[in-house]
Structure formats: C-alpha cells, structure tokens
Amino acid sequence: LGKTIHHYPTIDSTQTKANALAYEGAPHGTIVVADKQEAGRGRMNRQWFSDNNQGIWLSIILRPSVLPFQAPQFTLLVGTILAEVLTKETDVAVKIKWPNDLFIGNYKVAGILTEMQAEQDTVHHLVVGIGINVNQTRTRFDTSIQTKATSLREATGTIYSRIILIQQILRSFEAEYENFIKQGFNPIKTKWEQRAYKLNEWVTYYTNNQKAEGKIKGIQEDGALLVERIDKQITALYSAEIDW
Numbered sequence: 001l002g003k004t005i006h007h008y009p010t011i012d013s014t015q016t017k018a019n020a021l022a023y024e025g026a027p028h029g030t031i032v033v034a035d036k037q038e039a040g041r042g043r044m045n046r047q048w049f050s051d052n053n054q055g056i057w058l059s060i061i062l063r064p065s066v067l068p069f070q071a072p073q074f075t076l077l078v079g080t081i082l083a084e085v086l087t088k089e090t091d092v093a094v095k096i097k098w099p100n101d102l103f104i105g106n107y108k109v110a111g112i113l114t115e116m117q118a119e120q121d122t123v124h125h126l127v128v129g130i131g132i133n134v135n136q137t138r139t140r141f142d143t144s145i146q147t148k149a150t151s152l153r154e155a156t157g158t159i160y161s162r163i164i165l166i167q168q169i170l171r172s173f174e175a176e177y178e179n180f181i182k183q184g185f186n187p188i189k190t191k192w193e194q195r196a197y198k199l200n201e202w203v204t205y206y207t208n209n210q211k212a213e214g215k216i217k218g219i220q221e222d223g224a225l226l227v228e229r230i231d232k233q234i235t236a237l238y239s240a241e242i243d244w
C-alpha cells in the first residue's frame with residue numbers, strides 16, 4: 001500500500017483522478033493526494049470544501065476480492081482507523097458517526113467517501129476518499145458549514161504536520177486492511193462500536209420519509225446500523241437520514 005503516491009498541488013478531485021487511474025490499471029494501494037481540490041466531492045453529491053492546503057485530501061485505490069455488498073465495510077474500516085489514529089495523535093476523542101463521518105464533540109472533522117466500480121458480482125476497484133480538516137481556523141470554513149464543522153487545530157489549539165498524519169493513517173490502514181482480508185469484519189465491528197458516536201443514545205431518524213426514534217446499538221456484519229426501538233425490537237438500517 002502506498003508504494004505509488006501521486007501528489008498534486010491542485011486538482012479537481014483526488015477521487016475523480018483515482019478512479020481514472022484505476023481504469024488505466026493503477027495497482028492496488030495507489031494513493032492520490034492533493035494540497036487543494038477545486039471540485040472536492042462528498043456523499044450524496046455534496047460539495048466538499050477543500051480549496052485550501054490546510055487539510056488532508058486523499059484517495060486510495062483498492063482491488064480487493066470481495067463481493068459488492070461488502071463495499072460499506074470499507075467505509076467502516078477506514079472510519080475506525082481514522083478514529084483510532086486521530087484520537088491517538090490529538091488526545092481528544094474522535095468518534096465515528098454512521099456511516100462515514102468523524103466527529104469531535106458535536107462537530108464534523110472528517111468524512112469518508114467510498115466509491116465502487118463493479119459489474120454484477122465482480123468488484124473492479126474501490127476508491128476510498130478521505131477528507132480531514134486539519135489546520136483550518138473556523139473563520140476559514142465556508143459559511144454554510146461554520147456551525148457544523150471543526151478541524152483538529154480548532155479542537156486542540158495545535159497545528160499538525162499533514163505528512164506525519166498521512167503516514168500514520170497509511171501505516172495503520174495497511175495493517176488493518178490485511179487483518180480485515182484475513183479475519184473478516186468481526187474484529188473491526190467491535191472496534192467500531194467502541195468509537196461510535198452516540199452509542200446507546202436515542203436519536204431521531206427517517207426511512208422513506210417516515211420519522212422514527214431509536215437507540216443506537218452498534219453495527220451488523222454487513223455494515224447496517226442497529227437501532228433499538230421503544231418496543232425493544234432491533235432494526236437494521238441500510239440507508240437512513242439520522243438527526244444526530
């Protein structure tokens with residue numbers, strides 16, 4: 001992993017670049033990293049503000065032999081790694097908000113975007129994108145996210161080396177990825193739950209525009225979020241909007 005690293009001072013999106021490189025045959029573990037992105041993308045086609053060299057904007061090409069339904073597990077794997085590495089490096093608790101956000105307190109500090117290219121039951125490749133707000137001050141954030149976002153620097157008062165953080169993340173990812181391929185998802189599930197945002201707390205969520213309340217209990221082997229309803233029944237959520 002990380003034997004080939006493509007670094008760009010400015011790019012549209014490392015995610016788009018990594019997908020193109022993967023189609024051209026770039027090997028498993030190829031990394032694309034940029035100082036600034038002009039068209040950073042988030043989940044649900046949202047914009048990801050990354051037009052500054054204060055964060056980590058990085059995509060990893062993976063070629064695992066897994067089935068398409070396992071793609072969400074990679075988001076959870078990377079979320080677990082980021083929570084562990086960032087907690088260790090900053091000494092503040094970094095929590096995972098299902099499915100793909102990293103939170104410090106009630107503020108989002110990082111996001112993960114996993115994109116899969118598959119034909120029927122064969123995964124061609126995955127691109128896992130990681131965006132981390134590192135050294136921005138709050139005033140540097142776009143006004144639309146100022147009340148919702150934070151950076152490692154905002155949360156701790158410390159300026160971090162992006163290179164060192166990237167090295168720690170890739171080192172940890174390499175080891176945990178191997179474990180995942182060998183041992184499957186169960187060990188990660190346990191670690192994920194230890195770092196879950198609002199575990200055992202009540203939240204409001206929406207499935208097909210239906211509003212419901214439930215207590216966050218953890219995740220299932222396939223990555224679904226487990227929620228306990230008032231009648232004590234456990235429901236598995238695959239796609240839901242959760243009011244955190």
Ligand code: BTN
Pocket residue numbers: 012013014015016037039040041042043044046048050056057058059100101110111112113129130131132
């Ligand atoms: C989200 O929170 O919705 C996911 C954000 C993912 C952002 C990263 S930054 C590197 C990579 N390139 C992109 O355009 N997006 C991802």
